[in-house]
Ligand SMILES: Nc1nc2c(ncn2[C@@H]2O[C@H](COP(=O)(O)OP(=O)(O)OP(=O)(O)O)[C@@H](O)[C@H]2O)c(=O)[nH]1
Ligand SMILES: Nc1nc2c(ncn2[C@@H]2O[C@H](COP(=O)(O)OP(=O)(O)OP(=O)(O)O)[C@@H](O)[C@H]2O)c(=O)[nH]1
Ligand SMILES: [Mg+2]
């Protein structure tokens with residue numbers, strides 16, 4: 057904003073352009089900038105860099121609102137869902153790595169019984185990280201794998217069971233019903249284990265991510281989002297609308313294809329990156 | 333959709349008598365919003381709306397009894413033309429084998445598209461060889477082998493310890509001695525900003541000189557589509573694009589972004605996960621999908 061010496065309409069347009077190009081979405085952007093105009097008047101902001109600061113804080117506030125610190129002491133079953141190719145299986149490998157490194161016992165469930173070599177792919181991750189995996193064969197019933205995985209998790213006393221699922225489009229109602237069934241089975245069998253659902257979203261996705269979040273949330277109640285491929289040039293701004301409209305927190309970000317390329321989501325660094 | 337919004341915009345102007353250029357330019361804001369909602373890149377939208385403006389402030393709209401419909405007609409025509417004139421065909425080499433190389437970001441649908449393309453070409457009487465040149469992704473080779481079995485076409489692999497350049501070269505020789513008239517090379521997903529991996533792709537291209545380089549892009553891609561398309565095209569010279577996951581409900585504005593910045597045709601659309609789910613790309617249908 058160094059080229060602006062005063063706050064005028066051009067500056068607001070520049071902010072709009074930055075947000076739209078970051079995939080924040082045109083309507084969300086217009087609402088955010090309207091709110092900013094109001095606030096700038098109320099607080100009598102005169103300097104462009106103060107406006108910049110105010111705006112960033114406004115966005116950080118949206119992304120961090122209602123974030124409670126997690127009690128990760130209870131044994132957990134994490135069900136990972138999302139559309140095709142978003143990065144579910146890879147993210148599972150990364151979560152398994154960090155959890156194992158923290159000294160906890162991890163088990164994987166090969167719930168993608170549909171896609172070619174999906175079970176093989178998860179098995180490679182299992183052996184890379186050094187964790188066991190419960191699998192049937194390709195074509196098996198996904199809910200049956202989930203059932204077996206939960207039984208094994210309970211009897212082995214694992215701290216974290218991560219269940220992979222096949223990629224699916226939120227518009228495929230029969231596949232969304234299958235996902236509901238898998239969650240029902242997991243929840244019914246969970247016993248003392250807590251059940252959480254993680255939605256994996258690709259940062260290169262545009263406004264369709266909002267539909268994805270809505271429909272996956274309707275089907276299985278999403279507890280958190282993992283935003284992948286932020287090591288690319290896409291900004292993932294669509295999560296702002298998702299947080300605002302659905303209240304779902306972004307918990308993790310993927311920044312590469314290796315086991316260590318997983319970071320906790322931090323609103324400040326995310327917004328800083330968005331403006332660069 | 334856009335038709336109703338434009339109608340609304342023009343209805344508001346009805347009482348004023350004759351339409352002015354300023355009136356029409358104001359109504360075009362609805363076109364800009366529709367395209368941005370559809371994920372068309374911001375700069376591409378600006379350029380496109382400017383082009384529409386030149387026609388929309390002309391005689392055909394200003395004197396029309398149904399200006400909204402005239403504008404929609406112009407927008408549809410311009411969109412279709414930008415994305416169209418397309419050859420939904422593979423250019424076959426006069427001396428086989430025809431070499432096709434897939435490229436694109438991680439998870440776009442390359443490997444699946446290789447399988448689909450093999451099935452399509454086989455149905456057209458070709459004998460394609462699938463080449464497993466993704467040595468990085470866990471079980472990528474296995475994934476292609478499973479697809480190859482389904483299509484009943486051979487898969488060439490040298491495992492995951494050999495350089496993709498050497499794999500590609502060996503695959504071509506194998507095709508020549510085994511009567512495969514088409515070679516389809518699957519490559520690892522990569523970021524357009526990953527220099528080492530983009531160089532790898534350039535080296536594969538240099539080594540085997542593909543007749544067709546197909547950029548595979550996820551149809552739900554947002555603003556970033558421009559960066560991806562531009563970079564891959566500048567690095568490799570893309571011959572065509574495959575837009576995947578069109579069976580979803582993404583508006584698909586990436587299609588316009590890609591056509592606008594590369595001028596390269598979108599040759600096929602992926603409409604599902606099965607190997608028969610590859611179809612010709614129809615720019616006119618894409619245009620109305622984008623407009624919503
Ligand atoms: N650059 C980058 N690539 C990633 C990231 N996360 C995943 N990928 C890559 O994205 C591709 C797809 O990842 P998968 O884990 O197979 O995705 P998926 O959601 O399980 O896919 P399906 O099971 O087919 O729906 C792979 O090439 C991964 O290496 C990330 O954070 N950054
Ligand atoms: N619904 C739908 N899914 C698709 C389509 N094309 C591919 N997929 C799915 O998208 C996911 C990713 O496909 P892949 O073929 O593994 O993608 P890729 O580009 O080879 O991925 P990387 O090799 O990791 O870069 C898989 O779950 C595919 O089944 C399509 O047209 N529609
Ligand atoms: Mg997977």
Ligand SMILES: [Mg+2]
Nearest residue numbers: 442443466472
């Ligand atoms: Mg692949």
